[in-house]
Amino acid sequence: MSTGVRRRMGVEERRKQLIGVALELFSQRSPDEVSIDEIAAAAGISRPLVYHYFPGKLSLYEAALKRAAQDLAGRFDEPHEGPLGDRLRRVMRRFFDFVDEHGPGFSALMRGGPAVGSSATNALIDAVRQAAYVQILSHLEVDDPPARLELVVRSWISLAESTALIWLDGRRIPRAELEVQLVHDFAALAAVSAAYDEEMAGVVRRMIKDEPPDGAFADLAARLITLAS
Amino acid sequence: MSTGVRRRMGVEERRKQLIGVALELFSQRSPDEVSIDEIAAAAGISRPLVYHYFPGKLSLYEAALKRAAQDLAGRFDEPHEGPLGDRLRRVMRRFFDFVDEHGPGFSALMRGGPAVGSSATNALIDAVRQAAYVQILSHLEVDDPPARLELVVRSWISLAESTALIWLDGRRIPRAELEVQLVHDFAALAAVSAAYDEEMAGVVRRMIKDEPPDGAFADLAARLITLAS
Numbered sequence: 001m002s003t004g005v006r007r008r009m010g011v012e013e014r015r016k017q018l019i020g021v022a023l024e025l026f027s028q029r030s031p032d033e034v035s036i037d038e039i040a041a042a043a044g045i046s047r048p049l050v051y052h053y054f055p056g057k058l059s060l061y062e063a064a065l066k067r068a069a070q071d072l073a074g075r076f077d078e079p080h081e082g083p084l085g086d087r088l089r090r091v092m093r094r095f096f097d098f099v100d101e102h103g104p105g106f107s108a109l110m111r112g113g114p115a116v117g118s119s120a121t122n123a124l125i126d127a128v129r130q131a132a133y134v135q136i137l138s139h140l141e142v143d144d145p146p147a148r149l150e151l152v153v154r155s156w157i158s159l160a161e162s163t164a165l166i167w168l169d170g171r172r173i174p175r176a177e178l179e180v181q182l183v184h185d186f187a188a189l190a191a192v193s194a195a196y197d198e199e200m201a202g203v204v205r206r207m208i209k210d211e212p213p214d215g216a217f218a219d220l221a222a223r224l225i226t227l228a229s
Numbered sequence: 230m231s232t233g234v235r236r237r238m239g240v241e242e243r244r245k246q247l248i249g250v251a252l253e254l255f256s257q258r259s260p261d262e263v264s265i266d267e268i269a270a271a272a273g274i275s276r277p278l279v280y281h282y283f284p285g286k287l288s289l290y291e292a293a294l295k296r297a298a299q300d301l302a303g304r305f306d307e308p309h310e311g312p313l314g315d316r317l318r319r320v321m322r323r324f325f326d327f328v329d330e331h332g333p334g335f336s337a338l339m340r341g342g343p344a345v346g347s348s349a350t351n352a353l354i355d356a357v358r359q360a361a362y363v364q365i366l367s368h369l370e371v372d373d374p375p376a377r378l379e380l381v382v383r384s385w386i387s388l389a390e391s392t393a394l395i396w397l398d399g400r401r402i403p404r405a406e407l408e409v410q411l412v413h414d415f416a417a418l419a420a421v422s423a424a425y426d427e428e429m430a431g432v433v434r435r436m437i438k439d440e441p442p443d444g445a446f447a448d449l450a451a452r453l454i455t456l457a458s
Contacts, residue, residue: 112341112351122341147401155391159418162387163380172376181421188417189388192410195452204456221457223424227433 015053015063018043023064027102031061031109062120065109069124072098073131080139084207085183085216087139092160092179099164100175107168110161132157140207148193148200156186184220244282244292247272252293256331260290260338291349294338298353301327302360309368313436314412314445316368321389321408328393329404336397339390361386369436377429381422385415413449 009017021043025034036057040047054060075094078087099106109121136153137145145153160182167178190207194200211217238246250272254263265286269276283289304323307316328335338350365382366374374382389411396407419436423429440446 147399151392151395151402151407154395155388158391159384159388162384166380166383170376173380177425178380181425184421184424185418188421189414191453191456192413192417192449194456195413195449196406196410201456208457220421220424224420227420227423227430 011053014045018050018053018060019063019067022060023067023105026061026064027068027105029104030107031105036060058118062118062124065121065124068102068105069128073128076132076135078135078139083211083215084139085187085211088183088186089179089216091135092182093176095160096164096167096175096179099168103168107165110165129154129157140203142203146199148197149190149203152186152189152193152200156182156189159185159189180216183216187217187220240282243274247279247282247289248292248296251289252296252334255290255293256297256334258333259336260334265289287347291347291353294350294353297331297334298357302357305361305364307364307368312440312444313368314416314440317412317415318408318445320364321411322405324389325393325396325404325408328397332397336394339394358383358386369432371432375428377422377426378419378432381415381418381429385411385418388414388418409445412445416446416449 018039022034022039025039025042034057036050037047039060040050043050050060054063072095075098076091078091081087109125133150133153136157137143140149142149163178163182163185167173167175187204187207190200190204194204208217247268251263251268254268254271263286265279266276268289269279272279279289283292301324304327305320307320310316338354362379362382365386366372369378371378392407392411392414396402396404416433416436419429419433423433437446
């Protein structure tokens with residue numbers, strides 16, 4: 001928002017400020033509904049001056065999206081310490097923080113709308129997915145993933161995205177529940193794949209060997225056995 | 230492909246023929262790579278005549294996509310007879326048939342490319358997802374789904390899409406294995422949700438009560454217990 005105080009900014013500083021202002025507006029409403037006039041007003045500068053720094057709304061949108069993508073990818077960083085389930089749980093909390101902060105913009109982007117879906121925006125989304133994929137493999141300590149593990153990890157990432165989108169549509173389930181559920185979903189999808197494949201069974205055994213007996217996975221297993229009986 | 234035989238077709242017949250020819254070309258290569266000239270040649274008519282029936286490539290693409298969407302939604306129809314796991318297995322086989330037949334076009338569409346992602350194409354994709362959702366609820370005999378069941382069904386539909394897309398990228402896992410795996414994934418995601426929610430537990434108990442003791446779910450459960458021990 002404008003502070004009312006006008007002072008000269010350098011080019012890079014001004015660009016950064018505009019990106020920040022635009023990202024906030026694009027996060028709170030569908031980007032289609034945000035005008036350059038609004039961005040100019042929120043930044044406390046004139047409309048022509050916005051065009052001086054960005055040739056059009058799409059380029060400003062892409063710059064804002066790039067910053068958001070870097071922000072999200074940064075939240076995937078997690079120390080390689082402690083049980084895997086707890087690590088993933090912390091990442092899921094930061095992922096939902098991000099989704100919460102950028103709700104309407106995240107929905108519009110991921111559902112594909114008129115102002116989005118360019119090859120540049122698709123490349124940014126793919127880069128974030130790839131960052132998530134690389135992080136998970138590094139925590140699993142796998143360098144050269146078999147095809148079935150790649151499938152489990154990548155399809156789970158898409159499950160996490162759709163879970164977040166469904167959550168945003170009405171927020172009818174507490175997000176903390178979904179953060180835990182996605183950790184469990186990861187284990188469940190890996191276990192299903194491992195049930196019919198020896199290589200995946202090895203991955204899953206290594207995954208759960210350091211899980212504490214009172215941790216999330218053990219609790220889930222006990223509850224599933226109760227459910228089945 | 231052109232038969233070489235020229236005869237006069239009625240307007241609707243010609244439109245249908247063009248849609249069929251275009252769908253075949255859009256299925257085999259990314260739609261961006263298919264030209265109107267090619268479509269005209271394959272239909273055995275002149276380029277201006279194509280434009281007589283469709284104002285541009287996008288309108289022909291959307292018409293082809295509409296036919297493909299109706300085709301796919303039709304494959305979700307399944308008699309309400311026998312164990313649920315077997316029913317879903319048959320639908321998964323038909324889903325992978327469709328994905329197999331339309332591979333490159335399906336990938337280009339679902340990954341979002343320059344020629345796709347219009348609001349009309351997004352509406353068609355959403356309509357197919359909704360058809361899948363309605364079918365699943367009808368087989369579960371649920372009229373008014375609780376939020377957690379809606380989440381499981383919708384997020385599993387997205388998992389099925391991403392599994393198919395990953396399969397198309399190299400086909401490194403036999404599709405029959407993935408058809409079974411997706412049936413198991415559905416049960417696993419429902420079970421994870423049911424582990425912490427009484428209402429979902431009721432849904433899952435009804436889901437598995439008619440499963441045969443030598444069926445897919447019982448086999449999976451036995452294998453998971455082996456894996457965990």
